[in-house]
Amino acid sequence: MSHSNNCLNCDEPVSKKFCPNCGQKTDNHRITFKHFIFHDILHGVWHIEKGILFTLKEALLRPGKAALDYISGKRIRYYNVFYLTLIIIGLLIFINHVQNELSHYYFNTRLNPETDNAGKKIDTFLSSYSKLIIFAFIPLFAINSFIVYGRKKLNLSEHFIIAGMIYLGVIIINLISMLLFFIEYIDPTYLFFDFLNYATPSIILLFIIFNYYKTFSENYSKLQNILRVFLFILLLFIELIILVILIFGYFTNWEFKLKMVY
Known part of the structure; x- marks a missing residue:
């Protein structure tokens, strides 16, 4: 030493x-074999895993409050939320690919070769840029909350932290839902999976509403906060509609004549 x-x-x-x-x-300490194994490797890996697990838990259970803690300076226990989001998105894309292959094998769900050219282009675009498209929701969350929640006196970068933490919770819910769908290949209980298809978007929407409400509850009255959450969601839906129109319009030469053939 x-x-x-x-x-x-x-x-x-x-x-x-x-x-x-x-x-x-x-x-x-002088670097010895024992020190290298038990400190540099095991301690380093455990520290990273501990930070990841803590951040995942906070993102799922109290993302808004955790983000405010991080903004206030309590940062040592957290793993970088944006790196972690990219890791989970990569995992989602991999699982989605596996599920598509299993669906093709078990249920013969491959698209018919006669599917129109626009549909193929959109499918290729979404496959090629899926990670970027999913990650792009974070700026939408951040800009909307920056517009709606001005009384909190947070800058745009700080709203990105809140958006990143809440969005991490959203994709964790989506990951759990996707993992549950693997049960379908063991016991195709269609009623359950139909329910899951409808329940997941509803749970995600409620998760966003609840956590944005909780995050800014100390700055607004209940009615004011409810109205701001409603405005936040409304802006998000408008932006999503515009995004969908732009994508479909671009690949269909603004004719919107898509034919899905199974």
Whole structure:
């Protein structure tokens, strides 16, 4: 173990366990095999996993309040919410691909080769840019809350943190729902899966409404908060409709004549 009055990394004078300039620990063990395995590898992996699990739990149970805690400076326990969102989105896309292949195999759901050209282009576009499209909802959340919740006096970047945490909760719910659909290949209880198809969007909508309401409940009266949540959702639906129109219009030469052939 090395003891020094100066930081071994930046040469800043130190008197406590961590350097006030760069944050490095002032006690540095010599790198041995034991230290490398149990500290550098296991401790590092556990620290990352612990941060990921804590962030996932907070995003699902209290995303708005967790985001406000993070904004206020309580950050050490959290994993980067945007990195984690990209990881979950990647997992969603992989699971969706697996489910599509299983559906093709079990239920013969491949599109007919005669499907119109516009439909093929849209399918290719969504497949190629699915991660970007899903991630693009975060800016919509952030801009809408920045417009609607001005009394909180948060800047746009801070609204991105709130949006990222709540949206992480949304995609966790979606991930759970997708995993439940694997039961279909063991016991195709169609009534349950029809229910799940309708229940998941409803749960996600209620999750967004409830958590935006809770996040800003201390800044507005109940009626004011309800009206602002309603405005937030209304703006989101308008933006989604515009996005859908732009995508379908572009790939159909603005004729909107799509034919789905199974």
